[in-house]
Amino acid sequence: MSFKSILAIAVAGTVAVGAVASPSSRLTPVVYLAGDSTMSLGGGHTNYTQGWGEFLHYSLDSHGITVNNSAVAGTSARSYTREGYFGYIANALKPRDIVVIEFGHNDGAALEPTDIGRGDCPGGGDETCITTFDNVTETVYTYPAYYRNATRLFRSKGATVVLSPPTPNNPYNNTEGIFIYTPGNYTRYAAAVALDLGGPAGGVAFVDHGQYVANIYKELGRAVVDNYFPKDHTHTSRIGATVVSQAFVKALVCAKLGTIVLRNYVINSTESVPGYCI
Numbered sequence: 001m002s003f004k005s006i007l008a009i010a011v012a013g014t015v016a017v018g019a020v021a022s023p024s025s026r027l028t029p030v031v032y033l034a035g036d037s038t039m040s041l042g043g044g045h046t047n048y049t050q051g052w053g054e055f056l057h058y059s060l061d062s063h064g065i066t067v068n069n070s071a072v073a074g075t076s077a078r079s080y081t082r083e084g085y086f087g088y089i090a091n092a093l094k095p096r097d098i099v100v101i102e103f104g105h106n107d108g109a110a111l112e113p114t115d116i117g118r119g120d121c122p123g124g125g126d127e128t129c130i131t132t133f134d135n136v137t138e139t140v141y142t143y144p145a146y147y148r149n150a151t152r153l154f155r156s157k158g159a160t161v162v163l164s165p166p167t168p169n170n171p172y173n174n175t176e177g178i179f180i181y182t183p184g185n186y187t188r189y190a191a192a193v194a195l196d197l198g199g200p201a202g203g204v205a206f207v208d209h210g211q212y213v214a215n216i217y218k219e220l221g222r223a224v225v226d227n228y229f230p231k232d233h234t235h236t237s238r239i240g241a242t243v244v245s246q247a248f249v250k251a252l253v254c255a256k257l258g259t260i261v262l263r264n265y266v267i268n269s270t271e272s273v274p275g276y277c278i
C-alpha cells in the first residue's frame, strides 16, 4: 500500500471519527435550533408538513458549521424548559456554538381552567403564576423570563444566541381572505430580552423572523401562501418551510455586519436571497 493511500485512509478515518466526535473534540461549531413544530423535523403533521429548521443547512457553509435541529413539536418556551430540552442543549454546547430560540405558537395556551403545560404566565417581566399540571404544582414564568434564563445559561457556556419571535400563521386565514399580520407581544419581548442581555456586543442577537416571513407571504399573495398550509393554518408544507427558512437567512444577511455570528456562515449573498431587508 502506498503512503498516499495510507494517508487517504487516515484522513478518511479522521473524518469518520469527526462525524461522531464527542462535543469536546469537534472542531467546527454547531448551531442548535430550539423551537416548536414549525421548526422541527416533520413539521407537526408528518408526511404533509415540514419544519423550517430542516432547510437551514442548505444556506450555511457545511464545512464551517453543522445544524442540530433540536426543535420539538408541541413545545413552548415553558414546556421546552420544564422538559429539560434547553438543558440538553446546554450540556452539549461548546464555546463558539450558536443557539437559535424561537417559540410562541404554543405559549398562549390558557392556564385555566385546565393547564395543558404549555402556556406561559402572561406579562413581560417577573410575573409568576402558580398552576397545577399533571397533578404537579408548578410556578410558571413569563415568555421573556424563559428566553432570558435559557440565554444566560447558553452565554455562560460561551455560545452566542439568536432570539426570534414566532413565525406567522397563514395571514390570509380569515373570512375576507385578506392579508393580516400584526407583530404580537412576543416580538417585543424577544427584542427586549436581547437588548437587556447586552445585544450583539453581548452575544445576543434579535432576528425578527416573524416580520421577514410576513413580508414574503404578502409579496407572494394568497393563492401561493394558502398552498403552504396543507393541514391547518399553522404547519407548513415542505415548500412553505423552505420559504420560511429563506426568510430567516434573509434576516441574517440583512443584519448589520458583525452583529450576528451566524451570518458569517451564510453562503448566499444578500441580493441572491429573495425578500427585502427591513
Ligand SMILES: *[C@@H]1O[C@H](CO)[C@@H](O)[C@H](O)[C@H]1NC(C)=O
Pocket: 045, 046, 047
Ligand atoms: C407517513 O408515510 C409512511 C410511508 O408511506 C407511512 O407508513 C406512515 O404511516 C405515514 N405517517 C403518517 C403520520 O401519516
Ligand SMILES: *[C@@H]1O[C@H](CO)[C@@H](O)[C@H](O)[C@H]1NC(C)=O
Pocket: 032, 068, 069, 070, 085, 088, 089, 092
Ligand atoms: C443534538 O442536540 C441534542 C441536544 O438538544 C443532543 O442531545 C443530540 O445528541 C444532538 N445530536 C447530534 C447528532 O449531535
Ligand SMILES: *[C@@H]1O[C@H](CO)[C@@H](O)[C@H](O)[C@H]1NC(C)=O
Pocket: 134, 135
Ligand atoms: C391526577 O390525580 C388523579 C386523582 O388522584 C388521578 O386520577 C390521575 O390519574 C392523575 N393524573 C396524572 C396525570 O397523574
Ligand SMILES: *[C@@H]1O[C@H](CO)[C@@H](O)[C@H](O)[C@H]1NC(C)=O
Pocket: 081, 086, 087, 141, 145, 146, 149, 150, 153
Ligand atoms: C432556568 O434554567 C434552568 C436550567 O435549564 C432550569 O432548571 C430552570 O427551570 C430555568 N428557569 C426558568 C424560569 O426558565
Ligand SMILES: *[C@@H]1O[C@H](CO)[C@@H](O)[C@H](O)[C@H]1NC(C)=O
Pocket: 122, 124, 185
Ligand atoms: C400584550 O401586552 C400588553 C401590555 O404590554 C397587554 O395589555 C396585552 O394584553 C398583551 N396581549 C396579549 C395578547 O397578551
Ligand SMILES: *[C@@H]1O[C@H](CO)[C@@H](O)[C@H](O)[C@H]1NC(C)=O
Pocket: 172, 173, 174, 175, 231, 232, 233
Ligand atoms: C382557517 O384555516 C382552517 C384550517 O386550515 C379552516 O378550518 C378555517 O375555516 C380557516 N378560517 C378562515 C376564517 O378562513
Ligand SMILES: *[C@@H]1O[C@H](CO)[C@@H](O)[C@H](O)[C@H]1NC(C)=O
Pocket: 058, 059, 245, 246, 247, 249, 250, 267, 268, 272, 273, 274
Ligand atoms: C443559498 O444557496 C444554496 C445553494 O445554492 C441554496 O440551496 C439555498 O436555497 C440558498 N439560500 C437562500 C436563503 O436563498
